[in-house]
Amino acid sequence: MRDRLIFTGQLLFTLIVAAFLVVPAILSISAGITVNYFRGISSGLTLQWVFQVWELYAGTILLSFEIAFACLAVTLVAGVPAAYALHVHRGRLSRMVEEIITLPVAIPGLALALALLLTYQGFSGFRRSWLFILTGHVIFTMPFMVRSVMAVFGTIDVKTLDEGAASLGASPWRRFRDVIVPNAVPGILAGSLMVVTLSLGEFNLTWMLHTPLTKTLPVGLADSYASMRLEVASAYTLIFFVMIIPLLVAMQMFADKEQAR
């Protein structure tokens, strides 16, 4: 009897918390497919807002994905070797570098953006291109990649594996490619997941850095909230959901599979 009460209580609590998180999302999504939100669902369902958003903001959605995957590429190419170097050369200098890489997590995005703007205001070509936003995203997401790869290196004996491969004649590059990276895959996947989702959802840094021609999805979202009817903004949210949730699920499944191996 007592167990049942506890169970019911816990279930109820869980459901309330879940509702607290899910209901606003459902309301927002439903608003995006209602003819007139103020008259409620009885006004009928429509996809016109979704189409309208697509017409207006398709560019921002594409750009967001472009930046997210470019950001992933950069953090992979720079972050994985960096994590390896930081792990192998443990010393005061490498700890300092690690702290510096991690700093952007603690600094408000606005401050980061301001620093970038001050630094690169003279380079107007760069300033106006999407690469400028990419730079901001790389700075912001790099620690997540480096940290998760380093965490994996901490659990395997990287030094001995490296020496083992060296004893068999492998050059430093072959060792890195054949032994170090494959054994860091769980960390690389976890890092990639973080980098892509953070980049896709990044708002405050991007908002400072964007130009009318380099708007990303979250910036476009803010724009539509500010200037369009509520149904359009909600339809935008709907598109955001549809885009990002399958991506997240796919990456998570991939990571689980890799970990189970």
Added chain:
Amino acid sequence: MNAAAGGGASVRVENCGKTFADGTRALERATLDIARGETLVLLGPSGCGKTTMLRIIAGLELPDVGGRVLFNGKDVTSEPIERRNVGMVFQSYALFPNMSVADNIGYGLKIRSVGKQERAARVAELVALTGITGLENRRIDQLSGGQRQRVALARAVAIRPGILLLDEPLTALDAALRDRLRGELNRLLRALGITTIYVTHDQSEAMELGDRVVVMRKGAIAQIGTPREIYFQPKNRFVAEFIGAANIIESPIENGHLVLPGGRLPIGAAENLAAAVAMIRPETIAVVEEGRAPLTGTIDSVSFIGDRQRLVISGACAKPLTVDAPNTMKASAGERIGLSIAPDAVRLLPPET
């Protein structure tokens, strides 16, 4: 690949010491010559510098300036391990978790751009040689400790190295398996005839596997010799006590006799000394009738070990004397017995400095 089939390379370690960046002196300067095809064991307690010596030979550590490592007379000091054509078995095996057993064994051949078919043939040969047939497609985490050890050995040997380096390869295994693998390893090393340098802290491993044994202590070489030499003719007290069981006796010498509380023990010609240090192995002491014995004492305790029994005798020497007696002998605590020791079984050691 310049390694002659079966022969391997000769190694010379010349004046190699190692001081780490933090100032720790891991290895005093030492010179070692290892003949082609020889198995040399570096033996000593942890922290004695044996692994550092091995890593210098491997190319994983640079010796202090002035030290040189030569393979077949060629200076390889500045070559990294990947260019030395050595096979190495690590204490933790360092098998690649991302590769199958066969891929692990074949990795060195792949690096050397050996064709797929030839590689597969060599892997099959080694799998058979090391007795792991049927495990080729397993992942490393699906193997037992003993199987991992065999894979590590097969992988190191697959590249036909000039020199095989083994860093405590059996330490991670339990005792029974260790004994069995030691025998297997011995046969395998003899069959391969490859120059082998083997690091261990286990003296029975060193005895069984080594053509010669280098006993090390506190970063310095205490003695180099065949297993028989280091056992019967230890140069100092450390070697005598580290290898096997030893009675260390401090007593004066008069007219070729050790003067002991239990009698005068003849030790052959030796000058008179006020304080000498002698070593006597427990199994060289014979239990005889009390009346005719040069040395007498009382049995303190008897431990039956199986193949022999170990007696502790008091009254014969200043300190209790350990004696290994035949397992069939009747002996009980409190009994008075006589002891006889052949003069050449008593080894005089230099006093400890």
